[in-house]
Amino acid sequence: MDYKNLKIGDSIPSLENPPITRTMLALYAGASGDHNPIHIDIDFAKKSGFSDVIAHGMLIMAIASKNLTNVFTQNSIKEISVKFVSMTKIGDELTSDCKIIEKDIIDNKVLFTLSLSVKDNSGDEKLKGKAKIELNE
Amino acid sequence: MKELDKKFIGKKYSPIQFNVEKQRLKFFSKATGQSDPIYFDEAIAKEKGFPSIVAPPTFLTTIGYEKENPYDYLEDLGISIARILSAGQKYYYFNLIFGGDIIFMESEIQDIYVKKAGKLQFIEFLSIYTNQSDLSIAPSVSTLVFR
Numbered sequence: 367m368d369y370k371n372l373k374i375g376d377s378i379p380s381l382e383n384p385p386i387t388r389t390m391l392a393l394y395a396g397a398s399g400d401h402n403p404i405h406i407d408i409d410f411a412k413k414s415g416f417s418d419v420i421a422h423g424m425l426i427m428a429i430a431s432k433n434l435t436n437v438f439t440q441n442s443i444k445e446i447s448v449k450f451v452s453m454t455k456i457g458d459e460l461t462s463d464c465k466i467i468e469k470d471i472i473d474n475k476v477l478f479t480l481s482l483s484v485k486d487n488s489g490d491e492k493l494k495g496k497a498k499i500e501l502n503e
Numbered sequence: 504m505k506e507l508d509k510k511f512i513g514k515k516y517s518p519i520q521f522n523v524e525k526q527r528l529k530f531f532s533k534a535t536g537q538s539d540p541i542y543f544d545e546a547i548a549k550e551k552g553f554p555s556i557v558a559p560p561t562f563l564t565t566i567g568y569e570k571e572n573p574y575d576y577l578e579d580l581g582i583s584i585a586r587i588l589s590a591g592q593k594y595y596y597f598n599l600i601f602g603g604d605i606i607f608m609e610s611e612i613q614d615i616y617v618k619k620a621g622k623l624q625f626i627e628f629l630s631i632y633t634n635q636s637d638l639s640i641a642p643s644v645s646t647l648v649f650r
Contacts, residue, residue, distance in 0.1 A: 383536065423589030427561050
């Protein structure tokens, strides 16, 4: 499919993810270097006022980014900005959705702005944001 | 609740140098669910015109954690790691990072502000990343919430 022809209101294919597990959080902690125990140590999480560990926000951003790189070459991604709007827990099944909200054609380049949203299986939003993509026409 | 001291706005942290090891890149790509071979296979990445395997968009987050003390700002602000969470992240991409690159990162506290009538306080960091050829990789704005 030629993604340059996407129009405002169109979505790119969404990305469905397997349920968040403790293993995923442990591996992400190791790979990212974010060793904050709130994400990997249930005793620490409980002492900090949570019922269990919570996922790294940046892991959720990585999911939204993968949704983009599944469709667009990474070189074409010019900006990703997100807010983490609620906490992700063990067992949450996350789906990422990206929708075109602006489209411009300037100097033979197609510029898209997409809205980003990651929600769990009960529809609770975890992340919202925007991305800017620049494609050569 | 403790009020964060705004005198730390503008505080700069020592620049760091980060060597982008290929094994680390692959580990990060695997842990974040990437599957495209440009993130794992040097030969395929080169076929596609890249000098080496590619760092996925959020790999930048790893660089700040490689400081000798990644939580130095918590000591400055006098707060515990148990009270902070990521609230937001912005990346403005100028150039990609590849396996074997050397990345330099400089960061400073850009803002400290209050929301929800003082119940939540936010700490905003500006970080600038450049590579070994002095190419700008990305500016980044990371927001933490202190609860």
